[in-house]
Amino acid sequence: MEVSPMLDAADGLVRIPAEDLRTLVVGAALFAIGAIGFLTRRNLILLILCGELMLHGVSLSLVTFGKLQNNNEGQAFTIFLLTIAACEAGLALALVLALYRSARSLDVRLWTELREADVALAPIDAPAAVAASSYGEIPKLTPAGAEPAELPRRNKPRK
Amino acid sequence: MSGSEQLTALLQNNSVAIVSMALWIFGILWMMPGRKVTPSRGVIPGLVLTLTGVAGLLLSFNAVYADVSEEVMFWAFSIIALVCATLMITARNPVYAALFFALATLSTCGLFMLQNAPFLAAATVIVYAGAVIVTFLFVIMLAQQSGAAGYDQTAGRAAPTVLASFVLLGTVSVLVSMAPPEISTVPPVDDSLRLAGAATAGEDAAGTAPGGGASMRIAPVDELLAQEAAAAAAAEANKPEPVVNLLSRATVSHPVGSMKGLGRSLFGDYLFAVELAGTILLIACIGAIAIAPRREEGAL
Known part of the structure; x- marks a missing residue:
């Protein structure tokens, strides 16, 4: 296996090869973009996706460091990262379901009780009007038969 | 400046x-x-x-x-x-x-x-x-x-x-x-050490494991410890080596990312962590089932 040529800086120290440096910067850029999305967007599902994007950037950096070191530890670490990311995604989607059940919305600004006391409450817009469908008037089926009777709930919601 | x-x-x-x-x-x-x-x-x-x-x-x-x-x-x-x-x-x-x-x-x-x-x-x-x-x-x-x-x-x-x-x-x-140079390129280790260990192990195991070539065999722990000691001694003789997880290092015959090298790293150096990761997956699974809403409670 050949070792990629190294870049000698002016001070004579051995630097990271420029091709691998490029890949490291791509990883860092993925992390930065994911961070921007996580901090600005308001959809809970989009926040999960942005977190995953940040993890991709970290994985890319770890793999590149492992390649530089001629060591499999970087890739082993990334496999663990993948495992934790799967756990995180599962738990986060379950949380999103629970939050959606309470608020009937995916807006993250509905959940600002844990803010600092001196920070102003973020504005919550009124529920947006349903956008007009681009298909015009959609035909509906004629109602037929009797209204279904509502079945009694077996269990009362727990207090 | x-x-x-x-x-x-x-x-x-x-x-x-x-x-x-x-x-x-x-x-x-x-x-x-x-x-x-x-x-x-x-x-x-x-x-x-x-x-x-x-x-x-x-x-x-x-x-x-x-x-x-x-x-x-x-x-x-x-x-x-x-x-x-x-x-x-x-x-x-x-x-x-x-x-x-x-x-x-x-x-x-x-x-x-x-x-x-x-x-x-x-x-x-x-x-x-x-x-x-x-x-x-x-x-x-x-x-x-x-x-x-x-x-x-x-x-x-x-x-x-x-x-x-x-x-x-x-x-x-x-x-x-x-x-700094410490995280810069490190050449792959020469696998003469590991090959020597595997060759002697192969001679030892030749009677007990027919058909198992020396290269296919996973070395037992004491052998690996001996290898590590030998590597440490060799490293001390040449120059200080910061890497201690011997199984994770790529060799000339098994470069970075090869299935065998990655498997040796995961199930050698990181066996305990692999078991822990499985446990964490199970716990996350239980947690997700507990958090996700249920139909009897009027959910969805």
Whole structure:
């Protein structure tokens, strides 16, 4: 296996090869973009996706460091990262379901009780009007038969 | 050299990268939804700015792979990954965001492939294929019921966030490019040590394990400890070696990312961590089932 040529800086120290440096910067850029999305967007599902994007950037950096070191530890670490990311995604989607059940919305600004006391409450817009469908008037089926009777709930919601 | 001179030199040496990042910033800010619901300004100008910025940032490294096909693949994968990531965080429709996320993930897997990680690329594709499908289901189930929602058409304060994130990106890039030799290239270990150990082990095991060649056999622990001691002695004789996990190091016959090398690392050095990871998966599974709403409680 050949070792990629190294870049000698002016001070004579051995630097990271420029091709691998490029890949490291791509990883860092993925992390930065994911961070921007996580901090600005308001959809809970989009926040999960942005977190995953940040993890991709970290994985890319770890793999590149492992390649530089001629060591499999970087890739082993990334496999663990993948495992934790799967756990995180599962738990986060379950949380999103629970939050959606309470608020009937995916807006993250509905959940600002844990803010600092001196920070102003973020504005919550009124529920947006349903956008007009681009298909015009959609035909509906004629109602037929009797209204279904509502079945009694077996269990009362727990207090 | 004083601090201001250093800063000036840094800015002059990296002017192409800085200008590219500025273009990229403007592209993101152009496409990002505002704080109030406004109609989209059109994706094309932002897309052009983003493409120029990403290409300029990558060009500023002034590096090429020795292999032309690798170079072409690197450019394709990194540009698709970064542009799709930008489109994903600025998408006004969560369905499009999930689609762009899938594209960015696939391109990242291509970059894994270029960095000698074929197994990781395959594993990531398999894991995230399921993840993206589930995300699609959630988006269709939850978000699309009420049409275009107001919280998808607006975003928080974009400008300070984008600026802070790109300052982070620039700082990381500069620090990495000035990385000390310790995290720089390390040549692969000569596997004469391991081969010698495996050869003696093969002689020992020849009677008990017919058909098991020396190269296919996983060495028992005491042998590995002996190898490690030998490696430590050899390292002390030559120069200090910071790496202690002997099984994880790539050898000439098993370079980085080979299935055998990765398996030895995972199930040798990190066996306990693998068991822990399985436990964590189980706990997360239990937690998700506990948190997710149930129908009897009037959910969904």
